[in-house]
Amino acid sequence: xxxxxxxxxxxxxxxxxxxxxxxxxxxxxxxxxxxxxxxxxxxxxxxxxxxxxxxxxxxxxxxxxxxxxxxxxxxxxxxxxxxxxxxxxxxxxxxxxxxxxxxxxxxxxxxxxxxxxxxxxxxxxxxxxxxxxxxxxxxxxxxxxxxxxxxxxxxxxxxxxxxxxxxxxxxxxxxxxxxxxxxxxxxxxxxxxxxxxx
Numbered sequence: 001x002x003x004x005x006x007x008x009x010x011x012x013x014x015x016x017x018x019x020x021x022x023x024x025x026x027x028x029x030x031x032x033x034x035x036x037x038x039x040x041x042x043x044x045x046x047x048x049x050x051x052x053x054x055x056x057x058x059x060x061x062x063x064x065x066x067x068x069x070x071x072x073x074x075x076x077x078x079x080x081x082x083x084x085x086x087x088x089x090x091x092x093x094x095x096x097x098x099x100x101x102x103x104x105x106x107x108x109x110x111x112x113x114x115x116x117x118x119x120x121x122x123x124x125x126x127x128x129x130x131x132x133x134x135x136x137x138x139x140x141x142x143x144x145x146x147x148x149x150x151x152x153x154x155x156x157x158x159x160x161x162x163x164x165x166x167x168x169x170x171x172x173x174x175x176x177x178x179x180x181x182x183x184x185x186x187x188x189x190x191x192x193x194x195x196x197x198x
Contacts, residue, residue, distance in 0.1 A: 004038050007038070007145075008045050013146060014146060015034070036153075044149050047148060047178050048148065052188045053076055057132070057133035059131050063127050065123055067118060067122070069118050072106045076105055077131060078133070079100065083127070096111045098111075100130075107128055144184045147183055147184050
């Protein structure tokens with residue numbers, strides 16, 4: 001399988017979605033076609049992540065206001081790497097100073113359910129680094145990416161106006177305003193991040 005840097009799906013999976021012969025992917029007379037497919041897959045990644053939040057495994061480091069016993073993370077986290085309060089050079093100790101609640105997707109002050117502590121008060125006084133993304137990537141997000149790539153390729157290969165009688169796909173908009181087929185939104189729905197859709 002040909003993994004694409006910065007891509008949610010492989011080149012072969014994108015080619016299968018276009019009914020291209022997978023055995024010829026990336027070789028000979030298909031090299032230019034595959035270079036275009038790679039570009040489409042890479043371009044689709046930020047659009048899918050605008051719908052579902054971070055998909056590719058990585059980390060986020062963000063600052064939050066203190067003075068609360070719990071901090072809700074804006075993206076779904078698989079784990080918390082570190083928590084710092086104020087200008088302290090020493091991180092808080094997980095299990096003693098804080099715990100990560102994966103079901104609520106929040107960092108809670110204190111080490112247990114019966115012991116809560118308030119994080120240091122202050123604007124942007126808490127710095128949290130946490131892991132995001134999926135491994136493996138859920139199939140619905142792979143299908144949503146492949147559907148978006150298929151739509152773009154087909155749009156690029158036809159005339160500016162649909163022919164008489166052609167079905168025009170119904171569109172929806174992501175939180176940042178990208179127009180995508182409604183089917184892409186539907187496929188990504190189980191992993192949608194917080195926020196409304198137009």
